Amino acid sequence: MPRRRLPKYALALPAWLWLIAFFIVPVAVVFWYSFGYKPGLFGSHANDVLSFDRYIEVLTPTFFKTFLNTLQIGVAGTLLCFLIGAPVAYWMALKAPAHLKGLLIALVLVPFWTNFLIRTIGWMIVLSPEGWVSQAFQALGFNPVSILYTRPAVLLGVVYNYLPLMILPLYVAFDRVGVVLREASKDLGASPLRTFTRVTFPLARPGIIVGVLLVYIPLMGDYITATVLGGAKGNMVGQMLASQFQTAQNWALGSAMAIMLILITVGSIAVMGGLIVLGTMPIRRRNRVRLQEVSV
Amino acid sequence: MTGPDAASAAREIGSVVLDRVTKRYGALAAVDDLTLEIRAGEFLSLLGPSGCGKTTTLRMIGGFEHPDAGDIRISGQSVVALPPYKRHVNTVFQAYALFPHMSVAENVAYGLQQRRTSKADIRDRVSAALDMVRMRTFSERKPTQLSGGQQQRVALARALVNRPSVLLLDEPLAALDRKLREEMQLELKLLQANLGITFVFVTHDQGEALSMSDRIAVMREGRIEQLGDSSTIYSAPVSAYVAGFVGQQNIFDGTVAADLRGVHTRYGMLRPADPITRVSSGAAARAMVRPEFVQIGIDQPDTDANAARGRVIGVSHLGETHQFLIELSPELSLISRRPTPEAPDVSTGQSVWCSWRPESVQVFPADGPAAQNVASAETVPAVIAGKADHDATTADIPATETPAAATHS
Numbered sequence: 001m002p003r004r005r006l007p008k009y010a011l012a013l014p015a016w017l018w019l020i021a022f023f024i025v026p027v028a029v030v031f032w033y034s035f036g037y038k039p040g041l042f043g044s045h046a047n048d049v050l051s052f053d054r055y056i057e058v059l060t061p062t063f064f065k066t067f068l069n070t071l072q073i074g075v076a077g078t079l080l081c082f083l084i085g086a087p088v089a090y091w092m093a094l095k096a097p098a099h100l101k102g103l104l105i106a107l108v109l110v111p112f113w114t115n116f117l118i119r120t121i122g123w124m125i126v127l128s129p130e131g132w133v134s135q136a137f138q139a140l141g142f143n144p145v146s147i148l149y150t151r152p153a154v155l156l157g158v159v160y161n162y163l164p165l166m167i168l169p170l171y172v173a174f175d176r177v178g179v180v181l182r183e184a185s186k187d188l189g190a191s192p193l194r195t196f197t198r199v200t201f202p203l204a205r206p207g208i209i210v211g212v213l214l215v216y217i218p219l220m221g222d223y224i225t226a227t228v229l230g231g232a233k234g235n236m237v238g239q240m241l242a243s244q245f246q247t248a249q250n251w252a253l254g255s256a257m258a259i260m261l262i263l264i265t266v267g268s269i270a271v272m273g274g275l276i277v278l279g280t281m282p283i284r285r286r287n288r289v290r291l292q293e294v295s296v
Numbered sequence: 297m298t299g300p301d302a303a304s305a306a307r308e309i310g311s312v313v314l315d316r317v318t319k320r321y322g323a324l325a326a327v328d329d330l331t332l333e334i335r336a337g338e339f340l341s342l343l344g345p346s347g348c349g350k351t352t353t354l355r356m357i358g359g360f361e362h363p364d365a366g367d368i369r370i371s372g373q374s375v376v377a378l379p380p381y382k383r384h385v386n387t388v389f390q391a392y393a394l395f396p397h398m399s400v401a402e403n404v405a406y407g408l409q410q411r412r413t414s415k416a417d418i419r420d421r422v423s424a425a426l427d428m429v430r431m432r433t434f435s436e437r438k439p440t441q442l443s444g445g446q447q448q449r450v451a452l453a454r455a456l457v458n459r460p461s462v463l464l465l466d467e468p469l470a471a472l473d474r475k476l477r478e479e480m481q482l483e484l485k486l487l488q489a490n491l492g493i494t495f496v497f498v499t500h501d502q503g504e505a506l507s508m509s510d511r512i513a514v515m516r517e518g519r520i521e522q523l524g525d526s527s528t529i530y531s532a533p534v535s536a537y538v539a540g541f542v543g544q545q546n547i548f549d550g551t552v553a554a555d556l557r558g559v560h561t562r563y564g565m566l567r568p569a570d571p572i573t574r575v576s577s578g579a580a581a582r583a584m585v586r587p588e589f590v591q592i593g594i595d596q597p598d599t600d601a602n603a604a605r606g607r608v609i610g611v612s613h614l615g616e617t618h619q620f621l622i623e624l625s626p627e628l629s630l631i632s633r634r635p636t637p638e639a640p641d642v643s644t645g646q647s648v649w650c651s652w653r654p655e656s657v658q659v660f661p662a663d664g665p666a667a668q669n670v671a672s673a674e675t676v677p678a679v680i681a682g683k684a685d686h687d688a689t690t691a692d693i694p695a696t697e698t699p700a701a702a703t704h705s
Contacts, residue, residue, distance in 0.1 A: 183360055184393035186380040188407035188458065198406075202397050289405040291423050291435045 027262075034255035045251035054256035063240065063257070067264060070220060070237040073151075075268070077158035078216040081166040084159060085211070089170035094179070094200075105171070108164050120157055120228045127153050127229070149231035157229040162219060166211045173207020174200065198287070213269070220265045237261050307372030310336035310461045310494040312357055317366035319352050319518075326352040327363070328518035334462075336371075339488050339495045341505035344515035345541070350498045353515070354464050357496060359383050371461050381410070386455035387464040391471065392447045394439035400426070400450050401435040407458040425457035426450075428487070445476045452487075462494040469504060481507050502542045506530060514538045536582045536660035545584040546630045549662060552581045558601055559583040559659055563624050565601035568657040580662040589656035590632035592620055592640045593649050603651040606630065608642050622650055 009016075034054055036047035057063070092104050111119060125131055127148040134144050147153045177200050185195040201208075223238030237257060244254030306313050312334040319327040327349040334340050342350035355361040356368060359380035368375055375383050386407070394403050404422045413421070426432040429449035439447055448468060455463055465484075469477045485508045488495045499505050505512050506526045514522045514529060514537075522534045533539035540547070550561035554577045558567040566583040575581040597603045609629065610621035618639035620632040630650050634640065642648055 180389060180391065180393045181395060183380070184387070184389055184395070185406070187358060187360075187385075187387045187389075188454070189381050189410035190406070191381055191410075194410060199395060203395075287402065287409065289399070289401040289418060289422060291401050291419060291426070291432070 030255045030258050032255075033251050034259050036252040036255075038250040038252055042249075044249045045255075054253050055260065057253060058256050058260050066235050066237055066240050067260070069235055070261075071264065071268060073154060073158065073226060073236060074216055074220045074265075077155055077162065077219050078212055080155055080159050081162050081215045082208075082212060085163055085166035086170055086208075089167045090174050090200075092167075093171050093174035094177075094182070105168070108167050108171075111160065112164060116161065117224060117228075120161065120225050123153070123157055123160065123229055124148060127156075148229065151230065154226050154230035157225040158219060158222075161222075161225055162215045165214045165218075169207045169211040169214060170204070173204035173211075176207070177203045216269070217265060220261065305335060306333060306369065308336040309371045310492075311369075311371060312462055312494065312496065313367075313369040314353070314357070315367040315369065317353075317356060317363045317368060319349075319356060319361060320364050325518050327356070329366070330519060332513060332520060332523070334494060334496060337492045337494055338510040339485065339497065339508055341497045341499055341509040341512045342515055343499055343502060343505040343512050343541070344521075345500055348515040349518035350500075350515050351466060352518075354387075354466055354496060354498045357462070358385055358387050358464050384461045385464060386458050386460040386462075387466065388448075388451050388455050388468045390466045390468065392439075392451040392468075394447055394450055394454070396439055398438075399435065400431060400437050400439070400442070403439065403450060404454045404457050407454065411458075421457055422453075425453040428456070429453045444471055444473075445480065448472065448480060452484075456487075456491065456493070460493065462496060463488075465495060465497045467498055467500070469499075470501075477504070484508060506542065512542075514541060533658070533660075536584070536662070539584050539658055539660060544587050544631060546587060546590060548583040548585075548628075550581060550583065552577050552579050552659070554578065563604040563628065566657050566659075567601035567654050568659055569654040572659045575659060575661050582660050582662045584658045584660070585630075585652045585656050587619070587631040587633040588617075589652045590630055591651050592622070592632050592634070592642060593651065594640075594642075596649050597651045599651065602654060602657065603649055604630070605647065605649055608644050608646045608648055611642070611644060622648060624650075 032047065033045050035050040035052070036045050037049065037051070037053065038044065039046035058067075088108075092101060092108075096104060114122075126133055128134070129144050129146045129148070131148075133147060137143075137145050147156075181199055181203070182195055185199045186192070190198065221238045223236045223242060226236040227239050238261075241254055241257045241261065244250045244257060248254075305311060312332075314330055314332045314334075317327055317330045318325060330349070330353065332353075342353055344350050352361055356363050357370070359375065359378060359382075363376060370383065370385060395406065398406065401422050404425055405418050408418045408421060422435075423432060426435055429452055431446060431449050431453060434442060434446060434450075439450065442450065448471075451468070469480050469484075472480060481504055484495075484497075488508075497505070497508065506529070509526055511523060511525055512529045513520045516537055522529060522538045524532075529538065529542050533542060539545055548559065548561040548563060548566055550559040550566070552559055552572055552575045553565070556571045556573075556577055558565045559572070559581050561583065566585070568583075572581070592608075596605075604624050606622040606624040606629075608620060609623045610619075612619045613636070614633070616636055617633045618636055620634070620640075620642070621629050622632060623629045632650060640648075
């Protein structure tokens with residue numbers, strides 16, 4: 001008698017059930033709410049009349065400005081994390097002594113041992129006008145500086161909180177490229193820069209994409225970092241969205257904002273991805289080698 | 297080497313000179329004061345067990361390791377200060393190291409693209425290089441879609457398309473199965489002869505080194521133990537180490553007789569053709585006889601030396617030869633290989649006499665363990681005397697056809 005086997009997808013079943021129950025269904029509910037309205041002062045949502053009015057409301061200048069602000073912080077923060085994280089990951093994976101690698105990874109993760117909120121609030125103390133950064137400036141004869149509640153403070157907090165999420169996938173990516181292929185490239189006459197652009201970077205690309213998304217997506221929805229360190233200037237969609245659910249009790253508007261955030265996040269990734277593909281097209285075309293002209 | 301001829305040979309395009317090169321890893325010297333002159337256009341093998349410094353030597357020529365002392369000159373120019381990408385040298389790596397994100401054609405074109413070659417020129421030269429290794433039809437494939445042997449050919453084309461002065465090969469055949477390896481050995485040798493490029497070939501496989509090389513440098517602990525052509529290395533090894541590493545050996549330990557005419561062992565006297573010069577009388581010595589020189593008979597031979605009685609414990613058919621394993625004592629079993637038409641009709645358990653001619657006995661100081669001791673009956677060695685009149689894929693040479701042993705030792 002043949003042994004009965006579980007179908008292959010059974011392995012993924014727990015994950016699928018989880019995803020459906022706690023992600024797909026809630027998003028569908030939010031999507032549904034976004035077409036409703038707030039029925040009076042004490043109601044939070046109603047769906048007896050459906051309309052796009054909440055989306056129109058989201059696109060009014062007040063809210064639109066916040067969306068733009070979020071996008072700016074999201075893109076700038078991700079870019080900063082990449083510019084700071086990539087060289088560190090590169091060094092850790094390809095240049096650092098092998099016996100130090102474990103220690104270096106542990107050091108990257110050290111900030112994660114403290115609660116996210118506490119580490120962000122910690123920066124308030126450092127950056128406030130009475131904080132030691134300002135005091136150091138004053139000691140050097142400058143005026144007191146207030147970095148807190150500015151855009152640089154927000155970006156500082158973002159880099160601090162999200163850098164490990166960038167470094168770790170990049171480290172894995174560069175590590176996987178390995179030494180041998182880079183030696184082969186140099187052996188064939190490629191300078192270190194050419195080796196990076198033509199071998200190391202293309203092979204690390206999947207990890208780089210993961211790192212960028214891992215920072216960019218949560219950052220778009222984050223509001224703690226921005227609120228704590230940016231005050232009014234750090235207004236992000238996440239914060240506005242939360243207040244619609246918690247304070248204003250306008251679930252319909254909050255839902256519309258949530259859907260808009262998802263669309264903007266996905267849309268901006270698609271646009272950036274498309275731009276990168278288009279922008280590198282000439283380079284890829286130049287490096288392509290076909291022995292016989294192909295007839296298309 | 298001195299004199300004007302040697303000096304001009306060392307400046308020729310494709311020559312490589314290692315001049316008292318040392319490379320240390322911590323306290324350990326991987327390469328220890330090594331001097332080696334590789335002639336332009338020759339096929340030189342660096343042969344030795346793992347850890348003997350052969351790969352480090354190759355990597356220093358390629359520029360991937362920097363020597364702690366000494367000078368390296370390629371085509372007469374010191375390259376010690378040059379990074380790998382500025383040396384006119386290309387490498388075929390052990391695991392091929394093909395770029396997985398590029399097609400076969402793009403892999404081969406990579407080196408040319410670094411030199412700002414025109415697109416049309418690149419296409420012509422890549423096509424020619426792929427034709428040379430018979431991989432043209434695979435030009436659009438990715439390396440992962442190729443077999444090991446095919447990847448090997450692409451790696452070769454990728455290196456040779458740049459027309460290097462010197463090609464470095466780091467155990468390039470190690471990952472291939474035996475049949476493919478033997479085919480590639482032949483192809484590599486032919487290619488090298490046609491192109492006239494200097495090949496520096498690193499291997500731990502003595503059969504490979506013997507079948508392909510113009511000269512072999514047998515390495516031991518970061519130094520060159522012996523440098524010579526295949527037949528010299530095979531038939532006139534300078535030490536027990538070289539004798540044991542190149543080809544198989546039957547090894548007898550004993551002491552040198554007072555008259556220097558033989559070695560006393562547990563199994564009787566081993567008497568070489570000429571008086572012993574390498575070891576003084578009464579000293580510990582190691583006598584060696586290659587399996588192809590060991591004859592088997594039922595009757596006791598009429599000699600006072602070079603014979604021993606034993607019991608057949610294994611007979612295996614290797615194709616052109618039969619291999620016999622004869623136990624002389626629990627500590628020593630001899631291997632004998634006879635050409636199949638001449639193989640004696642003996643079977644396992646039978647008591648026999650082994651004998652060998654004085655010309656086949658080599659005596660060395662007992663200076664430590666040999667790299668490769670007497671092998672078991674399962675071992676199938678690929679031993680070739682390195683002469684062009686032998687088929688390079690032949691696994692053995694019959695004793696009667698080997699003139700070398702008689703003239704040396």
